[in-house]
Amino acid sequence: MSYDKELAAAKKAASLAARLCQKVQKVLLQSDVQSKNNRSPVTVADYGSQALVSFLLQQEFPAGFSLIAEEDSKDLRKDGAQEIVERITKLVNDSLTSDGSYSVTLSTEDVLKAIDSGKSEGGSEGRHWVLDPIDGTKGFLRGDQYAVALALLDRGKVVLGVLACPNLPLTCISGADRHSPNNEVGCLFFAEVGGGTYMQPLDGSSTVQVSAVENPEEASFFESYEAAHSMHDLSSLIAQKLGVKAPPVRMDSQVKYGALSRGDGAIYIRLPRKGYREKIWDHAAGSIVVSGMDQFHSVCYFLSKAGGVVTDAAGNPLDFSRGRYLDLDTGIIVTNQKLMPSLFKAVRESLEEKALSL
Numbered sequence: 001m002s003y004d005k006e007l008a009a010a011k012k013a014a015s016l017a018a019r020l021c022q023k024v025q026k027v028l029l030q031s032d033v034q035s036k037n038n039r040s041p042v043t044v045a046d047y048g049s050q051a052l053v054s055f056l057l058q059q060e061f062p063a064g065f066s067l068i069a070e071e072d073s074k075d076l077r078k079d080g081a082q083e084i085v086e087r088i089t090k091l092v093n094d095s096l097t098s099d100g101s102y103s104v105t106l107s108t109e110d111v112l113k114a115i116d117s118g119k120s121e122g123g124s125e126g127r128h129w130v131l132d133p134i135d136g137t138k139g140f141l142r143g144d145q146y147a148v149a150l151a152l153l154d155r156g157k158v159v160l161g162v163l164a165c166p167n168l169p170l171t172c173i174s175g176a177d178r179h180s181p182n183n184e185v186g187c188l189f190f191a192e193v194g195g196g197t198y199m200q201p202l203d204g205s206s207t208v209q210v211s212a213v214e215n216p217e218e219a220s221f222f223e224s225y226e227a228a229h230s231m232h233d234l235s236s237l238i239a240q241k242l243g244v245k246a247p248p249v250r251m252d253s254q255v256k257y258g259a260l261s262r263g264d265g266a267i268y269i270r271l272p273r274k275g276y277r278e279k280i281w282d283h284a285a286g287s288i289v290v291s292g293m294d295q296f297h298s299v300c301y302f303l304s305k306a307g308g309v310v311t312d313a314a315g316n317p318l319d320f321s322r323g324r325y326l327d328l329d330t331g332i333i334v335t336n337q338k339l340m341p342s343l344f345k346a347v348r349e350s351l352e353e354k355a356l357s358l
């Protein structure tokens with residue numbers, strides 16, 4: 001089955017949402033940042049991106065529309081939030097009309113409703129869109145990496161994924177090419193089941209050069225920038241066991257999956273502390289982008305690689321059919337098929353050693 005129409009809509013929605021986020025990141029005001037009850041930050045851009053993507057997808061696919069997304073409008077409906085809601089509404093309307101494809105004006109209530117369409121519980125039946133409107137809000141606030149991550153589930157499987165990465169350089173970010181003179185940023189990764197992974201510039205204006213890392217042991221491995229999101233001491237033990245020499249590349253969000261898919265590194269290790277439950281919107285788009293990397297296409301290069309594999313720390317594939325959360329053993333590991341057996345062994349040994357030392 002082809003999902004071309006859905007993919008085109010997803011690319012359009014994620015690109016417009018990324019533009020909205022870029023605009024906010026440039027002039028980030030302290031008042032734009034709120035704290036959710038789990039103490040993670042949320043900004044007008046998170047809400048604006050979710051409203052925009054939700055509205056666009058609903059316009060295109062009204063029948064049986066289902067969206068699982070990170071944010072909801074609860075805090076925005078509280079007393080004193082009116083000004084922020086108006087600012088979000090203006091951002092959404094400006095972005096919708098920015099390239100002339102839409103001539104609608106949403107009210108504040110339309111925007112709140114669009115945000116709240118993301119409350120679906122998902123599951124193993126039917127189709128569900130999965131959205132992280134800003135993945136890596138902490139990176140976004142630091143002026144660093146973040147992604148708009150959008151995927152489609154069909155009967156519990158990820159069938160397409162789009163990662164808009166506004167701050168990711170178009171050229172390789174690690175290894176020998178790290179100091180490439182080309183400092184253009186803004187990448188759009190997309191993948192459809194069975195169709196390989198593609199990358200194009202977010203603004204669509206220039207060509208892309210992709211470099212292949214030939215020796216994975218020399219290539220960087222990726223991990224979270226935030227130490228609270230993944231245990232850095234454990235990944236350095238794993239890297240040591242694998243003989244990886246390069247220092248880890250610490251980066252926020254699913255941008256790591258995008259960078260990995262084009263060969264900027266060979267391994268992504270994510271081992272959160274006990275008790276943290278991963279959400280499906282933090283991995284759906286990224287996992288299909290990496291899985292399609294055996295057929296990676298860019299504007300000017302075609303790279304053939306060992307296919308990407310994403311599993312939990314017990315070697316099980318990620319199961320997106322169980323609702324809003326992933327039920328995982330310990331963490332997530334990502335690499336290519338060739339390296340997975342040795343990565344898996346190093347992960348198991350390191351976890352056992354860590355358990356013994358506790």
Ligand SMILES: Nc1ncnc2c1ncn2[C@@H]1O[C@H](COP(=O)(O)O)[C@@H](O)[C@H]1OP(=O)(O)O
Pocket residue numbers: 040070132134135136137138223224225226228229230251252253254272273276282
């Ligand atoms: N304590 C935590 N442990 C692991 N991941 C977290 C934690 N808190 C938030 N996250 C989510 O982890 C992702 C960031 O991952 P990374 O560590 O790879 O940058 C984001 O989706 C972030 O949510 P958010 O979407 O709100 O930014």
Ligand SMILES: [Mg+2]
Pocket residue numbers: 040041042070137
């Ligand atoms: Mg968040």
Ligand SMILES: [Mg+2]
Pocket residue numbers: 132134135136281282
């Ligand atoms: Mg996230």
Ligand SMILES: [Mg+2]
Pocket residue numbers: 046070132133134135136137
């Ligand atoms: Mg988010």
